[in-house]
Amino acid sequence: MKVSITSGEAEGPTKLNAFDNALLDAGIGDVNLIKVSSIIPADAELVELPKIPAGEMVNTVLSYVSSDQEGDDLCAVIAVALSDDLGCVVEHSGVNQDPEKVKGEAVDMVKYMMRIRGKKINDLMIECQQHHVKSLGAAVAAVVYLGRE
DSSP states (O other): OEEEEEEEEEEOSSHHHHHHHHHHHHTOTTSEEEEOOSEEETTOEEOOOOOOOTTOEEEEEEEEEEEOSTTOEEEEEEEEEEOSSEEEEEEEEEESSOHHHHHHHHHHHHHHHHHHTTOOOSEEEEEEEEEEOSSSEEEEEEEEEEEOO
């Protein structure tokens, strides 16, 4: 299984358009995102996000946040913890919060998920996308499951 971690941020004329533009910025705006829960298989290989054909159905763990309040600071976070035989993913976000606090909460949650499963963390990755809202903004961070090749 190949997986990628990506993120993006953008403005738009509506919250939906800002979200769509943030997905485009992250490289996943032209695909159909399927929400999955937060487990990564043991044989997962982390790769750079390739160009995915338009319209593909793509399994994704997605963190997103949007706001229409000028001046808001957005933070979308993905935390990934890997062990020898599986990985866990946490999506988390915040508005007008210290990004370090939002990242720390995500890390605490993913560490808990691994601990409750009795797994030793070999690798821990965090993706944090921030955005300062000008009018209508959004931030996204995602783990994209690319399948087996």
